[in-house]
Amino acid sequence: MSAVLLLGLLIWFLLHIRYLRWSVVLLCGAFGFLLAKTAAAPVVQSALDGFGGFLGQLQF
Template identity: 70%
Template sequence: MLVSVSAVVLLGLLIWFLVHIRYLRLPDVVLSGTFGFLLAATGAAPLVRAVLTGLSAFLGQLSF
């Protein structure tokens, strides 16, 4: 759960930054958000969650 909250916060900040520099317009954000909510209600949601969990585990094991 902590990873998904962190991902949401990070993506939210990225979207805010892109809107702020006018690279991403508000209708794009609304469309992307709507797509995300609809995707979360489908059978693909567990697969997306598993991919994000695996990716975060991989990135967590990297040492710089």
């Protein structure tokens, strides 16, 4: 499952319980969009891949 889908579901859930406001969601989306165009994008992607790999190795 992709991180975008998981984060999107988390944002939807937080909006649904009225924990977030639309302005915060738009600000976070704009920040993520701009971050993806910087030199930090590969570092963020590798960190997310590592975290996803770690979660994939967990056994309950």
